[in-house]
Amino acid sequence: MSEAFKPPPFNYCDYRCDRCDKRETCRVYKDDQERLLDHYRKGEDPYDPKIFMNDLKEIFTKTEKMIHKIAQEQGIDLEGASDEEMPEVDPEEYVIYRLAYQYFKEANVLVKELEHIGIPENLQQDFDDFVWYHTLIAAKTGRLVSGFIDDYLDEDITKLEENGTIGVIRKGIDLSKQALENMLSELPDHLYTIADLTDLLRRIEKQLDVDIRQKV
Template sequence: MSKEKYKPPPFNYCDYRCERCDERDNCRVFKENQERIMDHYLKGEDPYNPDVFIKDLGNIFANTNRMISKMAEERGIDISDATSREVPEVNPEEYVVYRLAYVYFQEAHAFIKELENSGVPDAIREDFEDLTWYHTLIAAKAGRLVSGFVDDFLDEELQAIEEEGTIGVIQKGITLSSEALHHMLNELPEHLYAISDLINLLKRLGKQLQTDIHQKVVPDKA
């Protein structure tokens, strides 16, 4: 499979903000979800009713299971004994890229809570929403990135494409969060140090993504 011939679908690098996405028309996940919602409305059902949603979730899992089984069969993989196979575990804390993302999450979360308690000015409302949305997503995607380092289900080329998509989401989060923080800095000079620390962490994380995503944390010497 050639990267030049294969363009990953939008959901491979999704940040779950469909309302802001330019790829909605090309996204199968978005289309299927919209069709699901419309189908329920046509039947006079509330697609957000818990019972309806749980039933839909069951159908989604069943379809996913069929897709995985088909993929495994095409690759000659027997998944009937999958439960007996030992799955390698990854400690994300061993990797610098995840450590930076998680430290950023912790500091950003504390800052967000502080602003919620004191009140968010209208002038930075959208920036606050971006910061809130991406501070969890960045850490979650960083965890997904490092967990894939021991995933032997995908071949090297597909693994590279998967990593590229995950890194793309993290970088998007870094860019939009940095822009939000710079805007907030102008409106919240009293939070200069906290905001500057967050911006610096994002810069370090971005640099780590560009240099070495596999770098491990050097253990402290006793």
């Protein structure tokens, strides 16, 4: 693989390729664009269910080979792996997840309300950011705490995963705060709701700075 492309894991990804400044060095983005181009050259619709499912099968096959390669490099015997279940994490035990999930619930109420009454055209991009990240922040926070007891990965990889996840949570917080600030100027009737949501984002941010592993 070219050194120009970032290696996995891709936990710093927020799945918004159209607005990402790392596309030029992202292997996932490059592979996906090449997949689309290949279908277009063949006169195929890459979003046709049959074609998409076939692509998905190829991706899973490729992923399986990558897993076996990494396991071999790290001396992990997948065939002889224990059937013992991995310990489960209860995300509700962690302060940071509770804050993120509370933000998601309260933000979702506002999302539905604004979708019902309509959004001013000049706020559409801010609203799109708000909608996108109100779910992603909670999801990525859940991913963050689930890695606290993952003893199967190399320590360096685990740290890379954790830092990447924290990075995308912070990005989501920054863009969400900016979106809410812009929305407030046009939606004064929602002052208290927006203020509460902004406060929750700041509390999540503070928890990232202070102690991501703090339990309730």
